[in-house]
Amino acid sequence: MLNSPQTAYNGAATQGRIFLIMTDSAKLPKIVILGTGGTIVSSGDDPLMLTGYRIKGLNVETLLCAVPELQYFARIEAHQIANIDSSSMTFSIWLELGRAIEKAAADPDTAGIVVTHGTDTMEETAWFTHLTAKTQKPIVFTGAMRPATALSADGPLNLLNAVRIAADPKAAGRGVLVALNDVILSARDAMKISPTNAAAFGPNVQGPLGLIAGAEILWLGRPERAFGSETPFSIPKLAALEIPRVDIVYSHADDDGVMVRAACDAGARAIVHAGTGNGSIHCCTDEALADAADAGVLIIRASRVTTGAVTTGLAEWQERGYVPAGTLTPQKARVLAQLVVAEYGQVQSALAEAFSKY
Secondary structure (H helix, E strand, O other): OOOOOOEEEEEEEEOOEEEEEEOOHHHOOEEEEEEEEOHHHOEOOOOOOOOOOEOOOOOHHHHHHHOHHHHHOOEEEEEEEEEEOHHHOOHHHHHHHHHHHHHHHHOOOEEEEEEEOOOOOHHHHHHHHHHHOOOOOOEEEEOOOOOOOOOOOOHHHHHHHHHHHHHOHHHOOOOEEEEEOOEEEEOOOEEEOOOOOOOOEEEOOOOOOEEEEOOEEEEOOOOOOOOHHHOOOOHHHHHOOOOOOEEEEEOOOOOOOHHHHHHHHOOOOEEEEEEEOOOEOOHHHHHHHHHHHHOOOEEEEEEOOOOOOEOOOOHHHHHOOOEEOEOOOHHHHHHHHHHHHHHHOOOHHHHHHHHHHO
């Protein structure tokens, strides 16, 4: 824990210089950092190894030691929730993280929460948290695209900025935020748009909610859709429920419905169909999806196109109860479908309402 800083940032800058002023550390806001692993704590064999790296013993405490400047902005309390590559993220870790967020938020001394996370599934974990966290306090997800050992590693500055955002009272009430590379996105819209570039995250439709501009945090907007305390989804309830299987089936030329049938055979209670264009369905897959719907499996029409909105399509799709995903990507549509089925069961009207509301 970093709890004995000598100075604190005063938010002022003149002629390009950022001034630090002497202050009592007890007056700084308390920020809880929850580590889950990812590139931000990964190591390569040399400074030029920017891919193929692994987690080799570094953790959130190591990261804090690498960014002593945090002490200028906040009193830090850190906890390790997991230490994995986020490509291996699980629902059980989401629940554990959710419980840790609830505990941190319940402490009246906590001003905000930062979650360090791998970028591969950060958008899904952040979206899950956006829907389930019942607090107005800022929750900021951040990570890195370059390992801690890399030349010009981006993790330390991303972490520093995330703490600055979480400590800003103006961040409250905006839901879960995703902040990397000086851009602040809503968890609902944030998506990974590059597999290797440091500017790896961008919005689907709604632009950034804010920007880091040198010494300033510039706020630009708030989420339009309901989230958090406005949803029926909660960590204690989910922990007591069976988490339903929801599969994503990705459409392509020569699609034949085999993957739809395989998902049904595996026990999927809902299927997100990542179709072409406006959630379009290959003629050879149409029958398989119709059979699945007849068997009670919920069908969500998403798109493999990375931006824009999926709207109502052919009349027969609507008659079968297929729900358009709107602006949610297939992976985010899957998260919402899981929560809806866990909460209500396989109820098409509940699914449709959730996709129109959240």
